[in-house]
Amino acid sequence: MRKLIESTFITLDGVVDGLETWSVDYFDEEYGKYANELLAGASALLLGRETFEGFAGYWPTAEESEGEYAVTINKLPKYVASRTLTEAGWNGTVIAGDVAGAVAKLKEEDGGHILKFGTGELDRALLGLVDEYHFWVHPVIAGSGQRVLDGVDTTHLEYVRSTPLPSGVIVQVYAPKQSN
Template identity: 65%
Template sequence: MGALERDPHLHQRGRLRRLERGAAAVRAAHGQLIAAPEKFAAPYFGEEYTAYARELLFAADALLLGRKTYEIFAPVWPNMEEIEGEYAVRMNTLPKYVASRTLTDADLTWNATVINGDVAKEVARLKEQPGGNILKFGTGELSRTLLENKLVDELHLWM
């Protein structure tokens, strides 16, 4: 394991675990949150990053996304299996829970279920179910809600 994985100040990604486990993903650069990592992060996506991202994804058995992250991921990941292999297959086959005030289940096409209403209560209910980790990608209001309600067990930052 390299320095990036050992130093908790350099690596933050949250994991919402079921029962005692759980995850949230945040990327930061130069002290600022970056909303579009594909625009800045490619040079940092080396072997260490890839191995760690794979470890987190394959330890999860569900994904938690906010509406904006879902809307960014859903049209892209189904087309990535040929390029990204098993990682994309795993990303595409995991069930996804999407926190949104505006989307409905009918709007979701990527193996996803909408969470509306009391998101904190619903995520707490999901965490009580047996299974592996719930991995959360993205930043923003959903992250804030999860942190305020003490629903994130691990937080890993990529900087």
């Protein structure tokens, strides 16, 4: 059974949108190393439509500048949750309708983990299916914006580990809390 891993960039005050204005200053060698290791264990990507379209506009032409990370991201199969797309291209398969049910079936397959990028409506649909959250907490206060998992019921997680990066980013890993 495969794990579903959520990888989310976040500010200290919980904001997840506008990351192109606050996250890029923190990309360094250790940041890239952690990202590469996380991606290397994946056998598929799970993306919402907006994240998919953003990625598809960048990654297919980024192999020269981004190296092996881009090569890996381009070759992986991508599952795209969307109510509007009928086809995806870029090695993508559209998941329409019961996204949670489709992802639960994907998790039952053999292979590496399913890595989910992006934050939005899809997170709420997958809340009970995520096995690990990797929150890349950036030392930034955005002041306003979309907050991670806004509007969900109280959900308890358990601490797995933290990885501090020299840039000041701390990747905090949590898993769903197991009831006793």
